[in-house]
Amino acid sequence: MLGAALEQQLETYLANLREPIELIGTLGDDENSQKTRVLLEEISSLHSMVSASFDGDAKHVPSFEVRRASDHNASVRFAGLPMGHEFTSLVLALLWAGGHPPKVEAEVLEQVKDLDGDFDFEMYFSLSCQNCPDVVQALTLMSIFNPRITATLIEGGAFKDEVEQRQVMAVPAVYLNGAPFANGRMDARDIIAKLDTNAxxxxxxxxxxxxxxxxxxxxxxxxxxxxxxxxxxxxxxxxxxxxxxxxxxxxxxxxxxxxxxxxxxxxxxxxxxxxxxxxxxxxxxxxxxxxxxxxxxxxxxxxxxxxxxxxxxxxxxxxxxxxARWRQLGVPGEDEYRNKGVAYCPHCDGPLYKGKRVAVIGGGNSGVEAAIDLANIVGHVTLIEFDSQLRADQVLQDKLRSFANVDVITSAQTTEVTGDGSKVTGLTYKNRTTGENHDVALDGVFVQIGLxxxxxxxxxxxxxxxxxxxxxxxxxxxxxxxxxxxxxxxxxxxxxxxxxxxxxxxxxxxxxxxxxxxxxxxxxxxxxxx
Known part of the structure; x- marks a missing residue:
């Protein structure tokens, strides 16, 4: 599961454990459960202070809890496999649960410990999201160092039905006590600021x-x-x-x-x-x-x-x-459906649209690169460019046109993002040559039109x-x-x-x-x- 290089790296990290830790798996008969079992067994084999058992009864299957043997409140739960960008998050969870001090400002750690209230966090991430690890690690820190805080960190690709039910269309997405709490990149200080009105x-x-x-x-x-x-x-x-x-x-x-x-x-x-x-x-x-x-x-x-x-x-x-920041379209529906189908980061949110139809707005390098990335994940990509031709480097244009599941529409002005009140269902664009309006049925719109x-x-x-x-x-x-x-x-x-x-x-x-x-x-x- 880990491979020789990651095993050696993890074994080196685990040498810093100060207290025994337990890995408690909740597994089924599916392929991801088998992978989770292999992962936990591999980790436990690398250090005598790590034990693994598979008698958990959590609602997420598969999932596993990382907890301190002497204090079960010092814990965090991963639902799905925290690999890719999240492997570092897993390592930190193991170390912190095992008593290794976190490399955060003492003031931040004290603020975490002093938070007064019962906070049950659920957070959705994707393995290709470069913004997610900050949030995963912040919630891990808070869950391990404050006994009244719990965190379940959920890999969206492993729980597609849940993602669909909650209409999670952008990651990182955080829920608190069952209600939406925040979207986007945050660290512990950002989360504390939202919880502490005097921050x-x-x-x-x-x-x-x-x-x-x-x-x-x-x-x-x-x-x-x-x-x-x-x-x-x-x-x-x-x-x-x-x-x-x-x-x-x-x-x-x-x-x-x-x-x-x-x-x-x-x-x-x-x-x-x-x-x-x-x-x-x-x-x-x-x-x-x-x-x-x-x-x-x-x-x-x-x-x-x-x-x-x-x-x-x-x-x-x-x-x-x-x-600078990403430029917005400025059309009806964009703000209403932000994080509900309107997105700006194909790396973060692309995996949530696997097999679906999406549009990319913008024919510069950023737009064409986004379309190429998404073409490898989603069912179909429609790239819409205002100009009469794409402005991206020719090598990128050639790559884009090699995909059979990509359509390119030029001389097109996006005029509206449409939806059903809860999520995106399409967009409308005007043909700048003929003046005709066209509707495109979609599940997501990725905006890439500059800064x-x-x-x-x-x-x-x-x-x-x-x-x-x-x-x-x-x-x-x-x-x-x-x-x-x-x-x-x-x-x-x-x-x-x-x-x-x-x-x-x-x-x-x-x-x-x-x-x-x-x-x-x-x-x-x-x-x-x-």
Whole structure:
């Protein structure tokens, strides 16, 4: 089941167990149950502190519980096989149940332990979803370290009837005490914030005592990471304030054009970026959202960034690297059926549409790559492109047209996503040549039509933006506001690529350094650093 390489890797990890753990399987006569039995027997054979039994009576068949032998409340349940992206989640469950301390901030662990209430979580994941492990691991942590929290982590492909019954059409999908709780990528801090109504106030209080930075980077993607490393290496106090570290890269699956690295994946690259940043004395302020920019009144003065939680951060130089997000269609039905058939991540949600009919909106590289991925999973793909021809690289177009279960429609404007009130049933598009409207019966719609810069919060700041919302910068990454620089996908720099964002971030960092050494601090700043 595991193979020699994974067995050896897991055996090494299990050497860190401090307490005995039990694997309790609930199995049937089906193929997945047999695979689960083999997996549990293989794991138990690797360490004397691990035992496996098969007398469980859980409602999910097959499933298995990982629990501490001395404390059965320190447990978590997997329904289906946690392999692929979730193998690491399984390893962590084994280690944490076995007394190995988690590598999370002590403050987060204390918040988990202090949560007051009875919380029964169920979470659906797919094995190809790169966003799911964060949620799986967060709920595993909470279930093992708080006796009043339980978590059942369900591989959707193994429980298709349940997925259909609950109309789960996007993962990760979390239910709490039987009711929908959240969709999308989250970590333990995000879940705690949804459970603890005072979370924002606590976060703001924690930030209130921070001194002004010499450089504050707003945004934690490739551009922001590069900018911060360059300024900290120049000796300037540097902070990164980010809604989530890694930005959109964390949602990217295969990366094959990052020079010198033939292949990597977004979550892995994000982990490497964060590890690199943590090598320096950079103040990483995660899970905060910028709300307003108050520019300095004079050169050398303090810029202020107000956050949605009520806190403010100040700095002599700002580097804005807030990135971009997927562009929405903006048609009737899109918002109504989000996560009910309207999706934006084919890697995450594609397995939920196995054998079904879906559409991909967008004929650029992202759209055609999504259609290719989905063609290997779903019953049929209809790719709809507004332009008269596809805009993707020719090699991708050739690959797409090699599939017999793909139709391509060009000169088509999607005008509506239709549904039955609970899920998507199709879409309507207008033929831009003839003006005729056409209906397409579908089970899902994947939107891949480009990016929108995350700059709405800057509109009243005096910062120059294009009509598309991009921050206007010069060849040194400077904006029209002295001491404010910008880099990456939120700017006017063409070609939104990871490697370009990193280069632009480095440039912005060097430009901020040049500004600081050539600009005398205002009196108020001199007093702060006196």
């Amino acid at each position: 924002d106030a606590k976060a703001a209080e924690k930030l209130a005592g921070k001194k002004p930075f010499e450089v504050l980077v707003v945004g934690g993607g490739p551009a922001g990471n590069a900018a911060a490393i360059y300024t900290i290496r120049k000796g300037f106090s540097t902070g990164i304030a980010a809604e989530r570290f890694g930005g959109q890269v964390a949602d990217t699956m295969g990366i094959e054009n990052f020079i010198s690295v033939p292949y990597t994946e977004g979550p892995k690259l994000v982990a490497q970026m964060q590890a690199h940043a943590e090598e320096y004395d950079i103040d990483l302020i995660d899970r905060v959202e910028a709300q307003e920019l108050i520019p300095a009144r004079e050169a050398g003065g303090m810029h202020e960034v107000r956050l949605t939680n009520g806190a403010s951060l100040k700095a002599r130089a700002l580097i804005l690297t807030t990135g 929108v810069p995350n700059t709405e919060w800057l509109k009243q700041s005096g910062l120059e933006l294009t009509r598309f919302g991009e921050i206007v910068i010069d060849d040194k990454a400077a904006t029209n506001l002295p001491g404010v620089f910008a880099a990456g996908d939120c700017t006017t720099v063409p070609y939104k690529q990871i490697i370009i964002a990193m280069g632009e971030g480095a440039k912005a960092g060097l430009s901020a350094f040049d500004y600081l050494i050539r600009t005398e601090p205002a009196d108020e700043i001199a007093q702060v650093y006196a």
